Amino acid sequence: MSRQTSRLDAKKVNSELLTLTYGALVSQMLKETENTEDVNKHLERIGYNMGVRLIEDFLARTTSTRCLEMRETADKIQQAFKLYLSMQPTVTSWSSAGDEFSLVWDHCPLSEWVEMPSNNGLKYCALIPGAIRGALQMVQLDVQCWFVQDQLKGDPVTELRVKYLKRLEDAVPAGED
Amino acid sequence: MNMSSSRSKSSILDKPLRKGKGEVSLAFYALLFSEIVQYSQNRSHSIQDLQFKLSEIGQDVGTRLLDLYFVRERNSKREIKLLNMLLFIKSTLWKVLFGKEADKLEHANDDERTYYIIEKDALVNKFISVPKDKGSLNCAIFNAGIIEAVLTRSGFPAKVTAHWHKGTTYMVKFDDSVITRDKTLDDR
Numbered sequence: 001m002s003r004q005t006s007r008l009d010a011k012k013v014n015s016e017l018l019t020l021t022y023g024a025l026v027s028q029m030l031k032e033t034e035n036t037e038d039v040n041k042h043l044e045r046i047g048y049n050m051g052v053r054l055i056e057d058f059l060a061r062t063t064s065t066r067c068l069e070m071r072e073t074a075d076k077i078q079q080a081f082k083l084y085l086s087m088q089p090t091v092t093s094w095s096s097a098g099d100e101f102s103l104v105w106d107h108c109p110l111s112e113w114v115e116m117p118s119n120n121g122l123k124y125c126a127l128i129p130g131a132i133r134g135a136l137q138m139v140q141l142d143v144q145c146w147f148v149q150d151q152l153k154g155d156p157v158t159e160l161r162v163k164y165l166k167r168l169e170d171a172v173p174a175g176e177d
Numbered sequence: 178m179n180m181s182s183s184r185s186k187s188s189i190l191d192k193p194l195r196k197g198k199g200e201v202s203l204a205f206y207a208l209l210f211s212e213i214v215q216y217s218q219n220r221s222h223s224i225q226d227l228q229f230k231l232s233e234i235g236q237d238v239g240t241r242l243l244d245l246y247f248v249r250e251r252n253s254k255r256e257i258k259l260l261n262m263l264l265f266i267k268s269t270l271w272k273v274l275f276g277k278e279a280d281k282l283e284h285a286n287d288d289e290r291t292y293y294i295i296e297k298d299a300l301v302n303k304f305i306s307v308p309k310d311k312g313s314l315n316c317a318i319f320n321a322g323i324i325e326a327v328l329t330r331s332g333f334p335a336k337v338t339a340h341w342h343k344g345t346t347y348m349v350k351f352d353d354s355v356i357t358r359d360k361t362l363d364d365r
Contacts, residue, residue, distance in 0.1 A: 011202070011203035011204070012200035012201065012202060012203060012276075013200065013201060013202075013203050013206045013275070013276070013300065014197070014199070014200065014201075014273065014274055014275070014276070015199035015200055015201045016197055016199070016242075016245070016274075017206065017238075017274055017275075018201050018205070018206050018209070020237075020238040020241050020242065021206070021209065021210070021213070021234070021238055022209065023237070023238075023241075024234045024235075024237035024238050025209075025213050025216070025234060027237060028230075028233065028234055028237070029216075032220065042216075046209075046212045046216070049208075049212055050205070050208040050209065050212060053208055054204065054205065054208060057204045083202060084201065084202040084204065084205040085201050085202070085205065086199060086200060086201050086202075109199060109201055112195075113189050113241075114189075115188060115189055127209075
């Protein structure tokens with residue numbers, strides 16, 4: 001039995017189910033929490049928890065090896081977007097040191113059908129930077145992610161900035177290497 | 178085309194409705210659902226509380242699905258007959274939403290208000306193992322919430338609960354008024 005096709009077959013679900021479920025979660029949080037800043041933090045945390053577990057799925061599916069520089073990492077992140085959210089952000093705006101880049105997209109299944117009142121501090125898609133941070137932490141990369149532009153706030157595209165902070169040396173579990 | 182001026186602030190209602198064939202990874206959805214369960218659990222004191230919260234989130238989803246699917250799948254025509262409405266949920270809605278129809282639709286022998294929609298493997302339960310001390314918890318109450326909202330918002334007020342029976346059974350209990358009205362429709 002070939003593992004690639006049967007066991008690791010990428011199962012799919014309707015993207016609208018995801019859109020609406022995520023929307024329901026966000027609105028539930030807003031109902032229960034007064035402070036939008038807390039909701040942002042909580043969404044980021046949820047993304048982080050997902051990222052920590054998604055990275056394993058990603059490594060199993062793609063047989064990726066360790067990235068040697070950020071450009072490779074950016075490619076993998078782009079691949080992960082395709083794999084998990086069926087969307088293709090572009091990687092651009094590299095800093096000259098090569099440690100910071102932007103992911104830009106104009107369509108995302110999480111934020112479809114969403115309209116936000118103006119002057120609202122909510123970062124609706126905060127789950128995504130959380131997931132990136134969580135996933136990369138599991139491969140010993142400490143990064144910082146933040147939104148530079150957000151379509152939901154009237155910008156033409158959504159731009160997420162990712163910055164490399166440091167390698168996490170201590171995170172290697174005992175027995176590795 | 179002189180639409181540019183109005184384009185500047187286009188709302189979602191100005192955009193065409195997508196075909197809805199988009200797909201995302203099940204792993205991603207399953208993890209998100211697991212986070213939703215954990216989030217709700219952290220904020221509830223009992224299993225009933227948790228079920229109530231999950232159902233509420235499901236209802237939010239169902240409310241929005243209702244119009245979407247009637248517009249797209251049924252040419253904006255709503256169902257007025259009880260049985261047709263249940264069949265719509267079992268077949269059309271479940272098929273588009275979860276990729277397969279629900280397995281069975283049954284009518285309770287002893288109570289004309291009660292129907293059962295039975296599904297062997299609910300998608301949301303796929304990766305969930307319920308701890309022994311919470312045996313009665315069925316996270317598919319989220320799906321039950323979807324059904325409840327779809328029924329209630331289309332004029333068939335009902336309460337829907339999820340139970341462990343032949344996989345997952347959604348128990349649909351209609352208001353008396355629904356049954357009475359459906360009978361007068363039959364008579365005509």
